[in-house]
Amino acid sequence: MAFRSSLAIAVRALGRNRLQTSLTIVGMTIGVAAVLAMIAIGTGAEAAIGDQIRAAGMNLIVVTAGNYKVKSTDDFGGGAVEPSAALGLPDPLWRRALSLVEPTLVAHPEDDPMEKHDHPTARQRLGDSEAGLGSAATLTSADADAIRRIRGVQYVAEGLHQNVHVAADAKRWFTRLHGTDLQLPLIRRAWTFPNGRFFSAREQSRAEQVVVLGAVAAERLFGGENPAGRSVSIWKQPFRVVGVVTTASWMVAPAPGDDQFDAVYIPFTTVHRLLNLTKLNDITITAASTGEVSRIMNDVTMLLRARHRITDETPDDFTVTTQARQALAKGGLRPDVARAVVGNVSGLDKVTLEQLGKTLDRATRTMTALLAGIAAVSLLVGGIGIMNIMLLSVTERTREIGVRRAVGARARDVRSQFVLEAMTLSVTGGVAGVCLGLVVASGLSRYLHWSTTISPGAVVVSVSVAAAVGIFFGWYPARQAARLDPIQSLRYE
Amino acid sequence: MAAVPLIAVRDLEKTYAMDGPPVHALCGVTLAIQRGEFVAVVGPSGSGKSTLMHILGCLDRPTSGTYHLDARDVSRLSDDDLSAIRNRQIGFVFQGFNLLARTSALENVELPLLYAHRNRIAPAERRVRALRALGAVGLADRASHFPNQLSGGQQQRVAIARALLNDPAILLADEPTGNLDSRTSIEIMEIFQRLNAQRGITIVLITHEPQVAAYASRIIQIIDGRLVTDLANASHRAAAAELAGGGHG
């Protein structure tokens, strides 16, 4: 039997029961739309994570004081950091360099410069390096300002890092202090301020004693209370809390020990004033366009070599890297989570964003599969709806089946006709479902700001699955129809 | 008599044993029908006429006995082969017309061509042939009507057109006038007589009404599944003449 006439028969037969047909199609539509929307959300999340990872890794440039060699050659860096033995630097010097590169490793109360110690404190040591004992503290805020003028540079933030005791009333919390620039929140795009704000240009230029608390530090010091406007003491100096910072990213959970939110932020000018310093530990830069990162890295290197009067023969006294360890360490990703997701990787510092991205991709794919699986249940319900209407149809059209058999339809002709009818229902529902799914997905992106992605492949798969559902659930009723005895069907009232 | 009858059944038995005691619908029917005959099968209700017609029409198989259709033993053919025989060699006309609802007269008539697997026919050609068949029963102007827009007699004529579409050798009619008034019945009989005379189509007409059977040229009587009389009806009624002369009341 020609396909077109079979299709015409199917459509006509379905047209006789408009309401039932429509309801059945609606069932299918919802199922397919649900599957498509879930896939869209899942793949959208995958893409968003990829974007975030890439964005975090790719337009971020960090200039660190001192020089060290990155063993890894991959673009994302993050390989083991090794002291530059080739430069023949004396022992204390490379240790200094290393401590600046991995400031989290230096976590000791002795860094509180206001404490009395029987050995050199952090401040004294920093002073030492400024006095010429090391080449590590080489960057200045003048360097940062010069970098600001490079074409294609988006944001620049000076960085000074210390471990400090922060005290609020009776509570004390040992945490990380970042002296930084007011542009840092623009670099850390996922930051939000549940209370207050970041410090202002005025506060920075006047080197005021203002502090922004990371969410963890705020929680430890003030519990559930709003710390904005309260006072804390750092280095036995009073500081006014202007805000609390946390993250809007679901990828990151603030936790004790992380570098971003178990931390406090004060203007780097204030650090300079109180500790009588002029140097910086690092400068964080973002490129306006990821494509320009290499060029800007080059420009920064040239600029700083010129400014530091470094000749062709001498090595740099600074290091320019993209992304890598800083982004990960300061990304606020819980180290335990990071370690869990990367499984057998022993050291967090060895986890590149690339690896992390792959792991998260895997996780989202699992989530996509789960969501699609749940949505598939509604597809199953749609399929059962088709089976129901087809069984009903076989009963209602028993006489018609008898007539067709009498004029020469084979059992298999009857069967294929009913399968085709079921497929007509499911594919119509499938196509409508794709349309609905597209609408739902775009609605989710527009109004809930979820990232969704619908690939042509997902559309093809959805319609194919719908057709398959039609065949699967239409098969049994069609077989029943084909098995009817022609005479019994002709006599059927 | 011609050498090979078109229909030859021997010792045909049909026993229904669904639930309860077995019903012997046919108990040893032996019968030969030649090409071009117009045979009426009469008998009271429940005597086994329809059962016989279903077997002759390859819709059903006998419990025992043989059936040769055009010298071919059909009792052992597969379901698909029987479907093909129904499609090409047999046309059915039923008491209840059995047209597909909400389907135009034309499309109803086309139906057998949809299942003509051995020689596929293009849709345009199907239309032409269906229209020609409708013309033969005088309904060319009703091609696009749905069954519920047609009278009983018109519906039965559509059914006859459908039965004729594949130029079958045999037309099997089971109480074709059972739902019609006597005037319309004569019209149907006129068509049958014309098809029989002009095209040489073999007609087996099943009826319980003797006055309808009187249009056939041979009358077979069945009672309780047994063939009791088998008589030639040389002085059969002529429907065309009756219609022309004002006919019956």
Ligand SMILES: Nc1ncnc2c1ncn2[C@@H]1O[C@H](COP(=O)(O)OP(=O)(O)O)[C@@H](O)[C@H]1O
């Ligand atoms: N499918 C069936 N199951 C059981 N008995 C049947 C079936 N079909 C017909 N019969 C019985 O067979 C006998 C003959 O039926 P049928 O051929 O329809 O008679 P007629 O057409 O002469 O009125 C009847 O007694 C009827 O009840």
Ligand SMILES: [Mg+2]
């Ligand atoms: Mg009967």
